[in-house]
Amino acid sequence: MSSLAAARADNFYYPPEWDPSQGGLNKFHGQHALRExxxxxxxxxxxxxFEMPFNIWCEGCESMIAKGVRFNAEKKQVGNYYSTKIWNFTMKSACCRHEIVIQTDPKNCEYVIIKGARRKVEEYDAVDAEILELPTDEERGKLVDPFYRLEHQEEDIKKKNEAEPVLVRLQRASDARHSDDYAINKALRARLRSQKKRVAEEEHASRKRGLGIRLLPGSAEDAAAASRVKFSSKFEENRKLKRALISTSSIFSVPSGSSSNVDKRLDLEAKRRKIKAARVSNLLAGGFKPSGWNRA
Incomplete structure (x- = not known):
């Protein structure tokens, strides 16, 4: 069954009712070899x-169609240039279904837009683009003159002599760089190993500091920027004052109803707080830091 399906797919299957006198299979089925x-x-x-030969503007919706975009085009012959056929291509724009007609121009080895679009004009400087500028039609016509051709050849020879030392030096540098493939490969692999080792060390150092990202090594600019940062000293003073107030405050809440025993207890607690506050102020003045001071 699979071989029969493969034969039908490749158009090699001849049905029992076919006769060689009827011609080929396409004629027997009443269809063209190119189908649709x-x-x-x-x-x-x-x-x-059909592949667009250059950038164009669609006249239906004013959108640009880039060079190399492909279309299903109807191709037909519309004339001849001597023995070369002139072909006409009709297609629909994908953006607005506008009809575009392009025709070959064998005389100028170019394509010509007949209707439906216009060519996008792109101007550039050959020197900036670093490409060779082809001679214009006027210059090609002047080359027929032997004197002009001689002057043109002298300018080309002068440019060649000026550029030859640079080209030779570049060629030698390229040959020296690629002369030993094994040495180049060895140097690249050694550089890659050292780079991987350095990255692993930086990641390990970052993890030891509790960071989830890799820190790059410090530089002189980073050190200079860090030295210019100054933190306010009021923060330390406020922190010490808050710690001292917490240490001297009472842990008992004041009851709603007061009695003689409660008043005596409060007076005793107030005296203790005063004594303790005086001791703390003396210690702070002397520069002493009690245990747990930094955990505030």
Missing amino acids: RARKIDQGILVIR
């Missing part, structure tokens, strides 16, 4: 895949 592409073959039109 040749639906207008009686009008001399063949559907092909």
Whole structure:
């Protein structure tokens, strides 16, 4: 069954009712070898895949169609330039279904837009683009003159002599750089190993500091920027004062109803707080830091 399906897919299957006198399979089935592409073959039109030769502007929606975009185009012959055929391509724009017609120009080895679009004009400087500028039609016509051609050749020779030392030096440097593939490969692999080792060390150091990202090594600019940062000293003073107030405050809450025993207890607690506050102030003045001071 699979071999039969493969034979039908490759168009090699001949049904039992076929007779060699009837011709090929396409004639027997009443169809063209190109199937749907040749639906207008009686009008001399063949559907092909056409690739846009340059950037154009669609006149239907004013959107740009880039060079290399492909279309299903109807191809037909519209004339001859001597023995070369002139082909016409008709296609629909994908953005607005506007009809675009492009034709070959064998005389100038170019494509010409007949209707539906206009060519995008792109100007550039050959020196900035670092490309060779081809001679114009006027210059090519002047080359017929032997004297002009001699002057042109002298300018080319002068440019060649000026550029030759630089080109030779670049060629030698390129040959020296790629002369030993094994040495180049060895140097690159050694550099990669050292880089991986350095990255692993930086990641390990960052993890020891409790960071989830890798810190880059410090530089002189980082040290200079850090030295210019100054923190306010009021923060330490406020922290010490809050700690001293917490140490001297009472842990008992004041009851709603007061009695003689409660008053005596409060007076005793107030005296103790005063004594303790005086001791703390003396210790702070002397520069002593009790245990747990930094945990405030």
